[in-house]
Amino acid sequence: MIDLNQSDKRQLLFDAARELFLEQGFKKTNVAAITERANVAVGTFYKYFASKEQIFYEVYQAENEKAKRKIVARIDADQSPKEVVKQFLQEIIRTSEQNAILAEWYRNTEASQVLMNYNQECDVQKNSFVYRFLLDNIERWRSSGQFRRDIDANTILALFNVLVLLDNHKEEIGHEHFPQVLELLAEMIIDGLTASS
Missing domain, CATH: 1.10.10.60 (Homeodomain-like)
Known part of the structure; x- marks a missing residue:
């Protein structure tokens, strides 16, 4: 042995x-x-x-980060901000539907609750590859004049964070409406950020 x-x-x-x-x-x-x-x-x-919930959270986080790295690698960052964010959200939703572990976030309220509870305990945003990707692009779009300069990068990131928080209310929104609502809100945020100041 x-x-x-x-x-x-x-x-x-x-x-x-x-x-x-x-x-x-x-x-x-x-x-x-x-x-x-x-x-x-x-x-x-x-x-x-400590529990099945803890190992699920760790498995989910690893799976999620791996998927997001692949998604980011496929995105053409030279597109307009609207296209980059739209492609990013569509890829996240598509990937989540194709991966049984990631799909738990959308389908299983017990698993979703486990993830929300652990996310509140840990500061997952600070070390997130996705947040770094978003922040780098926000800075680039602000410097090039594609995003308003009168709104600082952290406030813009907070606006995108609203889309993440929306995930916690999928059931109230309705699972069938959620992808479209997410995409429309992202589009409206970008329209507001690209409007002249």
């Missing part, structure tokens, strides 16, 4: 959880199934993760 070090065991659990979340979703996956797939004892799971 191979003696695994701690980081190997943690990674085995993480990989097993990711596979199960992809195959059967958040609700049907449990700690026992994760440990069985990882071929470790249930007690080992709790050395590395």
Whole structure:
């Protein structure tokens, strides 16, 4: 039998959880199934993760960041700000629909609540690749005169943050309307930012 070090065991659990979340979703996956797939004892799971919710959050964050990096790599940043943001949002929605882990955010209120709770505890924005992408482009658009200069970059970023907060109210908006509402609001924000000051 191979003696695994701690980081190997943690990674085995993480990989097993990711596979199960992809195959059967958040609700049907449990700690026992994760440990069985990882071929470790249930007690080992709790050395590395406090709960199924914690490992789901970590798997989701890794999956989300990986997807967003791919999305950003596909975007032609030389387009107009409106086209860049529109393409970005469309790609996020499309990618989320195609990835079972990311789709949990849209489909499962229990999983969505887990993600919202953990997001409130952690400052995910500070280290987010997407926020860096947005901030770099906002600065570029302001310097080139494509965005108003009378609104500072952090305020503009806060306007885009409204789109993220909107995610927390998908059910009230209606899942069937959500993608279009998101796109229209983004368009209106950009129209306001590109209007002459």
